[in-house]
Amino acid sequence: MTALDPATTTSGLSQLYRDLRSDLLRFLVARLGDPGEAEEVVQDLYLRIHALAEGPVANGRAYLYRAAQNLAFDKVRERRRRLTREGQWVGLHHPSSPGTEPIDRRADAETMMVDREEATALFAAIATLPPGAGRVFRLHKLDGVPHADIAHQLGISRSGVEKHLAVAMAHLRRAMIDR
Incomplete structure (x- = not known):
């Protein structure tokens, strides 16, 4: 089935996903700036497609790109929350606090x-x-x-x-x- 079919079923959506996977990955790398995170999102998209109940999707290509973008937004929000949490943790465990060791800032x-x-x-x-x-x-x-x-x-x-x-x-x- 192609992306232009008016009623793409989830099995057709799976085939379309396989056809577009490398394009979706490039799309996500451009948005996330991290190939590893983009790969995670593309895998999450695959799982989301297979969790769908069988049914028609009007424009499979648009559906896949929108779902990929939504998952990328979720990943960015998750990254921001993690950075905020880590920043708060570092603030609590700042080297100037008595009884704590200095944090090694060098890359591992x-x-x-x-x-x-x-x-x-x-x-x-x-x-x-x-x-x-x-x-x-x-x-x-x-x-x-x-x-x-x-x-x-x-x-x-x-x-x-x-x-x-x-x-x-x-x-x-x-x-x-x-x-």
Whole structure:
């Protein structure tokens, strides 16, 4: 069944979910900024679909995206509540309180390892940029050269600089999501 069917049943919705899963995941990564949380939400969406009673859904594609967005909103609210709770806990256990040990603010080994892996993946993705986009990206993002100066230096328009940067950013986003 397709997303345009006027009456998609939940079994059809399951098939549509399987067809759209990677698109839904990208949609959620863009909203949550965290591939791990996006994966959790996409799995929650799958469970929600299978918990539905059998019945028609007017527009399955719209239903899936709306449900995914609602679950993403729930995830963001949950994250905010957790951060508030943790902030209150830290306030209660501040190092200046008598009888408490100072909190180690350094990143743990796992976080440092993940950060290192992400940096390595990003450097590898930068190395695979198309030549023009790579040159403009390096000049602007790594060397801090303004758009106008890059345009003058490379003999292209500012619009050309911006287009190269857009190509570079899209390439890097895809590379980091697909890794």
